[in-house]
Amino acid sequence: MNPLGLYQPGSSPLHRLGVGWKLLALLVLASGTFVLSSPVWLGVVVAAVALGFVVARIPLRRCWAAARGVLVIAAFLFLVQWWLIGLDQATVVGLRVIATLAAATLFTLTTRIDAIVAMLERRLAPLRRFGVRPGDVALLVGLMFQAVTTLTRIAGEVREAQRARGAERSVVAFAVPLLVRTVRHADELGEALAARGMGDR
Amino acid sequence: MIEFDGIGHAYGERVVLHDVDLRLAERRVAFVGANGSGKSTLARMVNGLVRPSSGRVLVDGIDPARHGRKVRERVGFLFTNPDSQIVMPTAGEDVAFSLRGSGLSAQERARRAAAVLAEHNLDGYADHPAHHLSGGQKQLLALCSILVLEPDVLVCDEPTTLLDHRNTKHFVEVLAGLSQQVVLVTHDLDLLDGFDRVVVLDEGRVVADDLPEPALRFYRKLVG
Ligand SMILES: Nc1ncnc2c1ncn2[C@@H]1O[C@H](COP(=O)(O)OP(=O)(O)O)[C@@H](O)[C@H]1O
Numbered sequence: 001m002n003p004l005g006l007y008q009p010g011s012s013p014l015h016r017l018g019v020g021w022k023l024l025a026l027l028v029l030a031s032g033t034f035v036l037s038s039p040v041w042l043g044v045v046v047a048a049v050a051l052g053f054v055v056a057r058i059p060l061r062r063c064w065a066a067a068r069g070v071l072v073i074a075a076f077l078f079l080v081q082w083w084l085i086g087l088d089q090a091t092v093v094g095l096r097v098i099a100t101l102a103a104a105t106l107f108t109l110t111t112r113i114d115a116i117v118a119m120l121e122r123r124l125a126p127l128r129r130f131g132v133r134p135g136d137v138a139l140l141v142g143l144m145f146q147a148v149t150t151l152t153r154i155a156g157e158v159r160e161a162q163r164a165r166g167a168e169r170s171v172v173a174f175a176v177p178l179l180v181r182t183v184r185h186a187d188e189l190g191e192a193l194a195a196r197g198m199g200d201r
Numbered sequence: 202m203i204e205f206d207g208i209g210h211a212y213g214e215r216v217v218l219h220d221v222d223l224r225l226a227e228r229r230v231a232f233v234g235a236n237g238s239g240k241s242t243l244a245r246m247v248n249g250l251v252r253p254s255s256g257r258v259l260v261d262g263i264d265p266a267r268h269g270r271k272v273r274e275r276v277g278f279l280f281t282n283p284d285s286q287i288v289m290p291t292a293g294e295d296v297a298f299s300l301r302g303s304g305l306s307a308q309e310r311a312r313r314a315a316a317v318l319a320e321h322n323l324d325g326y327a328d329h330p331a332h333h334l335s336g337g338q339k340q341l342l343a344l345c346s347i348l349v350l351e352p353d354v355l356v357c358d359e360p361t362t363l364l365d366h367r368n369t370k371h372f373v374e375v376l377a378g379l380s381q382q383v384v385l386v387t388h389d390l391d392l393l394d395g396f397d398r399v400v401v402l403d404e405g406r407v408v409a410d411d412l413p414e415p416a417l418r419f420y421r422k423l424v425g
């Protein structure tokens with residue numbers, strides 16, 4: 001599973017809605033959950049986000065993957081809060097986390113990175129006179145997604161190799177090749193970006 | 202035309218290229234040699250990724266060490282590992298990424314990206330997560346992201362090392378069909394059908410520079 005809920009191609013109203021509007025909705029929703037403190041209303045928000053997945057026609061398999069990720073984090077926070085503060089407050093926090101994370105996942109599932117990047121470049125353009133280079137900030141978004149997939153893949157491959165040699169339990173046998181390959185990947189990535197004219201603009 | 206003029210290079214104390222003089226005007230040129238013979242270093246000089254310690258490189262009269270940007274606009278570079286060349290999550294986005302500085306609208310960039318992908322057997326993959334492609338498809342995607350900029354020269358550094366036999370064969374066919382001047386770094390001698398010129402490097406020196414057949418005969422004798 002991709003932790004960031006990679007783009008799921010589609011033509012639903014949610015896919016076609018402008019990135020700016022979606023991002024605004026996400027922010028409003030996230031802050032809204034902090035204003036609301038009634039579990040019932042928070043439940044309504046969660047249901048509304050769930051409805052969003054239906055409207056966007058996200059395949060069940062991906063819904064399930066997203067739900068699993070969100071629920072694990074929410075459950076962890078719920079248990080910690082329950083222990084620290086009490087059941088009522090923990091329920092509220094749990095629902096807030098579910099609503100926000102699920103909405104963020106829905107956002108990434110229905111929005112192409114390219115569109116996010118283009119939007120950021122437009123919005124950040126006025127900051128140019130303060131020395132912010134919008135192109136660089138935007139590239140960061142794409143590379144962040146790439147980094148997550150690459151690290152997941154490298155970690156998987158290292159773990160496999162480790163298992164093949166019967167060294168599952170060794171932290172060193174995991175950490176050293178992971179580090180070496182990550183550094184090598186970073187080198188190659190930098191070189192490839194330079195070749196694609198990244199430092200030139 | 203790619204010119205190497207009295208090129209020498211050292212990484213720190215270690216000298217890895219000596220006195221390389223080459224004028225490459227042929228459409229298909231290969232650099233062949235053992236690991237560590239200096240092929241990659243030489244190839245990287247063509248688009249300014251490595252600056253020679255001494256001597257001068259010229260690509261159509263422009264020096265990549267001084268005008269890197271201008272040269273990189275005409276020289277595409279394909280690396281061995283597609284995973285480090287693909288920077289966007291979907292195939293279409295990665296190709297479109299190459300066109301960022303072009304001033305084209307987002308729609309036009311997406312249209313051109315889709316057209317290049319279709320041309321190379323990747324039609325229908327524009328929205329496909331790039332990391333779900335096969336190794337051969339990923340390398341084709343990396344190639345598409347270069348070709349969309351319509352370079353005059355394509356430098357490929359061991360582009361098939363990570364591919365299986367069938368994907369290698371397909372890749373070689375694609376390469377053969379390109380209109381660009383191609384500089385191919387390889388130690389897979391089967392890739393060199395139809396090449397015009399093969400340069401053999403050994404320990405940082407050009408030890409043979411000829412038509413493929415005599416050059417490869419020399420190379421085989423060299424590696425024993
Ligand atoms: N960035 C670097 N820093 C230090 N040494 C390097 C670097 N890149 C290559 N070398 C060394 O330079 C020599 C030539 O390398 P390279 O040009 O990659 O050869 P080839 O591509 O033919 O294998 C090798 O001995 C290699 O170890």
Ligand SMILES: [Mg+2]
Pocket residue numbers: 240241242358
């Ligand atoms: Mg090399």
